[in-house]
Amino acid sequence: MNSYIEAILLGIVQGLTEFLPVSSSGHLEIAQYFLGDKKDLNAGLLMTVTLHAATALATVVVFRKEIGQILADLFKPSLTTSHLFARNIILSMIPAVFAGLFWEDEIDKLFEGQIVLVSSLLLVTAAILFWADRASSGTRAVGPKEAILIGIAQMIAILPGISRSGATISASVLLGIQRTEAARFSFLMVIPLIFGKMAKDLLDGAFNVKEFSFVPLALGFIAAFFTGLFACTLMIKVVQRSKLGYFALYCFLVGAGMLLYLSAS
Numbered sequence: 001m002n003s004y005i006e007a008i009l010l011g012i013v014q015g016l017t018e019f020l021p022v023s024s025s026g027h028l029e030i031a032q033y034f035l036g037d038k039k040d041l042n043a044g045l046l047m048t049v050t051l052h053a054a055t056a057l058a059t060v061v062v063f064r065k066e067i068g069q070i071l072a073d074l075f076k077p078s079l080t081t082s083h084l085f086a087r088n089i090i091l092s093m094i095p096a097v098f099a100g101l102f103w104e105d106e107i108d109k110l111f112e113g114q115i116v117l118v119s120s121l122l123l124v125t126a127a128i129l130f131w132a133d134r135a136s137s138g139t140r141a142v143g144p145k146e147a148i149l150i151g152i153a154q155m156i157a158i159l160p161g162i163s164r165s166g167a168t169i170s171a172s173v174l175l176g177i178q179r180t181e182a183a184r185f186s187f188l189m190v191i192p193l194i195f196g197k198m199a200k201d202l203l204d205g206a207f208n209v210k211e212f213s214f215v216p217l218a219l220g221f222i223a224a225f226f227t228g229l230f231a232c233t234l235m236i237k238v239v240q241r242s243k244l245g246y247f248a249l250y251c252f253l254v255g256a257g258m259l260l261y262l263s264a265s
Contacts, residue, residue: 121161
């Protein structure tokens with residue numbers, strides 16, 4: 001397939017699935033399975049990180065007012081709700097950072113065409129979303145304990161096929177967190193992790209690829225950014241209206257369909 005078209009398709013997949021609770025990593029693995037294996041793993045990593053940077057930027061744009069207010073409040077001498085929110089974000093990062101530091105090699109192996117694993121974990125995502133969809137609406141805010149538990153859900157969602165947004169939003173809802181706050185916290189908590197992972201990859205020289213074209217990276221970035229804007233805004237409304245069951249059905253159909261396809265091929 002033409003590299004430009006492939007980059008746009010991967011960007012659209014990333015932009016939609018980063019925010020919709022259907023597992024962006026799982027869908028990227030499935031997309032790459034059908035589009036063909038990567039010839040250069042580092043070049044593939046460069047595209048993956050580029051797409052994640054695009055969706056992180058989309059999150060910043062959607063929540064720009066909240067982020068601006070938080071940053072402004074952090075410089076105030078007195079304790080504010082922004083200080084508490086920042087503390088909770090840091091606490092939520094600890095489990096994923098721990099997993100990345102100690103199990104990085106094991107995690108990387110899970111992203112080497114493990115399609116059966118991906119498809120099976122999509123069924124797990126479906127079950128999580130179905131469970132959360134049936135939970136009653138809560139009124140609590142995120143506190144330190146909730147931040148750690150949501151962070152553990154985010155750590156588990158490192159597995160390809162487990163939706164990060166689905167796991168964190170579902171964990172928040174099951175903990176009794178107000179649904180709008182659950183979506184807000186879920187999308188903001190991942191921004192430091194994405195930029196931190198990008199910085200680590202750059203320092204480790206992971207992007208020292210022999211040959212790569214700038215145009216596909218740019219096209220993928222643009223596609224992921226604009227579809228990410230749409231999906232992030234949509235997902236906030238979906239969570240507010242308690243419609244996670246539709247995504248549970250979708251993940252079940254994709255996961256089960258892929259397992260049937262693989263068993264027949």
